[in-house]
Amino acid sequence: MKLMWFHLMPYTELPDDFREKNPSVWVDIHSSLFDPRRAHHMYNDFMDELEFAAECGFDAICVNEHHNNGYGLMPSPNLIASALARRTTDTALCVLGNSLALYNPPTRVAEEFAMIDVISGGRLIAGFPVGTPMDTCFAYGQNPSMLRERYLEAHDLVVKAWTESETFAWNGRFNQQRYVNIWPRPVQKPRPPIWIPGGGSVETWRWCAQMDHVYCYLSYFGYKAGQTTMTGFWEEMKRLGKEPNPYQAGFLQTVGVAETREEAYKLYREPAEYFYGRCLHIDARFANPPGYTSEATLRSGVQGMVSRAAEAASAPPKYADKFTTLAREMDGIVDKGYVIIGSPDEVAAQLREVAKNLNVGHLMTLLQFGNMSKDVANYNTQLFAEKVMPQLKDVFAEWDDRWWPRPMARSERAALPSFQSAAIAAE
Amino acid sequence: MPEPDTFTVELNGFSSRVWKAGSGPALGFLAGFGGLPRWMPFLDVLARERTVIVPSLPGFPGGERGHTVLDNHLDWVLTTHQLLHKAGLDGADLAGSSVGGSLAAEVAAIWPLSVKRLALIAPFGLFDEKEPATDPWAQRAPDLPGLLCADPQRWEALKAEPEGQNSPEWPIEQTRASEAAARIFWPLGNTKLEKRLPLIEAPTLLLWGEQDRIMPRNYADKFAQGVAGKTEIRVIPGAGHLAELDQPDAVAQAILAWTR
Numbered sequence: 166m167k168l169m170w171f172h173l174m175p176y177t178e179l180p181d182d183f184r185e186k187n188p189s190v191w192v193d194i195h196s197s198l199f200d201p202r203r204a205h206h207m208y209n210d211f212m213d214e215l216e217f218a219a220e221c222g223f224d225a226i227c228v229n230e231h232h233n234n235g236y237g238l239m240p241s242p243n244l245i246a247s248a249l250a251r252r253t254t255d256t257a258l259c260v261l262g263n264s265l266a267l268y269n270p271p272t273r274v275a276e277e278f279a280m281i282d283v284i285s286g287g288r289l290i291a292g293f294p295v296g297t298p299m300d301t302c303f304a305y306g307q308n309p310s311m312l313r314e315r316y317l318e319a320h321d322l323v324v325k326a327w328t329e330s331e332t333f334a335w336n337g338r339f340n341q342q343r344y345v346n347i348w349p350r351p352v353q354k355p356r357p358p359i360w361i362p363g364g365g366s367v368e369t370w371r372w373c374a375q376m377d378h379v380y381c382y383l384s385y386f387g388y389k390a391g392q393t394t395m396t397g398f399w400e401e402m403k404r405l406g407k408e409p410n411p412y413q414a415g416f417l418q419t420v421g422v423a424e425t426r427e428e429a430y431k432l433y434r435e436p437a438e439y440f441y442g443r444c445l446h447i448d449a450r451f452a453n454p455p456g457y458t459s460e461a462t463l464r465s466g467v468q469g470m471v472s473r474a475a476e477a478a479s480a481p482p483k484y485a486d487k488f489t490t491l492a493r494e495m496d497g498i499v500d501k502g503y504v505i506i507g508s509p510d511e512v513a514a515q516l517r518e519v520a521k522n523l524n525v526g527h528l529m530t531l532l533q534f535g536n537m538s539k540d541v542a543n544y545n546t547q548l549f550a551e552k553v554m555p556q557l558k559d560v561f562a563e564w565d566d567r568w569w570p571r572p573m574a575r576s577e578r579a580a581l582p583s584f585q586s587a588a589i590a591a592e
Numbered sequence: 593m594p595e596p597d598t599f600t601v602e603l604n605g606f607s608s609r610v611w612k613a614g615s616g617p618a619l620g621f622l623a624g625f626g627g628l629p630r631w632m633p634f635l636d637v638l639a640r641e642r643t644v645i646v647p648s649l650p651g652f653p654g655g656e657r658g659h660t661v662l663d664n665h666l667d668w669v670l671t672t673h674q675l676l677h678k679a680g681l682d683g684a685d686l687a688g689s690s691v692g693g694s695l696a697a698e699v700a701a702i703w704p705l706s707v708k709r710l711a712l713i714a715p716f717g718l719f720d721e722k723e724p725a726t727d728p729w730a731q732r733a734p735d736l737p738g739l740l741c742a743d744p745q746r747w748e749a750l751k752a753e754p755e756g757q758n759s760p761e762w763p764i765e766q767t768r769a770s771e772a773a774a775r776i777f778w779p780l781g782n783t784k785l786e787k788r789l790p791l792i793e794a795p796t797l798l799l800w801g802e803q804d805r806i807m808p809r810n811y812a813d814k815f816a817q818g819v820a821g822k823t824e825i826r827v828i829p830g831a832g833h834l835a836e837l838d839q840p841d842a843v844a845q846a847i848l849a850w851t852r
Binding site: 303311450466 | 729768774775778
């Protein structure tokens, strides 16, 4: 299986009383909480951590897109990915992704992703989320009633822009362009692999199955909560007669590894409580604009991850049962499986179970979370790479990963410039 | 009051419910935010003097999923005009509330002969950044009734699922009504109606709930200043944004007097 390293880039200095004094980490979080001089160090630390993960041998490093968001400092993941393309050599670059309906025209995404693919020599995984309500409908003002249709049209336009060799006119319902002819064109042919981070809507399961895209569930609530969603996806795949290749799925899991479980508990308690306490403090006002969730999904009773977080966060205690309450303290966080902690062997055993139960061949690990320092993040990353990863590599060896980047041969790719190596050596 | 007659008209491949009650000259009503999942007392008062005709806008209760084929404001305005025509309201007096009020104003502006006298209850369509309208879609569910009505129970009663029904379709229909309003007015409620107000020649009554917590009271002045025809502003005490729900009698009487 593939082990991937995901960064959300959370602002790490939200105040202790953030939850009491602020309505939301997202959409209308106050600008006075943002110190650009501190964020300068956060961005550089985060990019160091991503590059370190690549160095440690993770199969991919992953970035994503959020807007007006205190736990996700990447309005443009493409900026980060292009910087990573220059500082890594063999690791896949997973941009998960660009919310297609937000780009006008959507060919901007085809162009930028093609640039990253060309700069990196064909290492891009192209992620296309619909985007959360907070990002798309509230921060970017997109109409929730048309978001999904715009998204689907933009997807078709981007794929055609990558694969059609002649200049063509796009006469869509929402987009019209007389001359579509992007330069550059991606290295990967016919196009980079497309992965879809979904929130659990029935249409997305079906669409991924039909399009032969990877379906990813980026859960903050771990494997226990993710089971329903992944089961739903695989049932839909089965219904459509598709093979259950685990590489057609991705799953995000927060992990903290140390020499012993007790040490892990101590080491990761603060960043976990910071993440679930402050970062996931989302105002329910922004969780569910009408039309965002399709009527078919409403009928099925499946609830999106973000709206779940928001509702759980805002539910008055008297209504909140054990399932809907968001655990914000370490015991609950661990009990509910939001974060898997333990010794390398314990973590490996649990992740093996998770991968098999969810049938997921692409495991995206969140090894930096909350206000975790670079030192701790790198410790977590290195220990995972050295002692957990080797125990998991054989899982799903019998399956072919058709959704992984196909880069140019290493010998054909540009070498890192010598001044860069010299500068690093001089440190 | 007897039950209204119900018939349907076809629009863009979807059907829309039309209610008709009372006798006398025709008076149309386009419902506000949330639409009309059920008949309401305000319509009974109107029906004492007039033939009240209540067509459902696409996507609102009774309007199926007709909103899904309307992609821009021109689509909405043309469809509303067609709907009024098919409901038998050409040249009739027309009242509209909230989101429906905005579309009633559009029709009166673009087809001046199609509306005789106009009555608007806190219509959408304008936006003033100095005094922004409340965002009706960014609300926690328990807060919404108190934003739409002075007496939250009026909204809750309008939207309450009929006893014994217990089907997912009812709440889905109510969400769809909110979505249809969003499809027209997201994100600010500003459809640039201001540019077309000078085309409205019909005498226009502007009704505003004294406790409207969605549309600031000053928006009534902007409408009054913009409309070419004669205007009058009437503030309804004890009423919120959907004044016809809070004060059915006072609002209906004001409309009847204006269109008499």
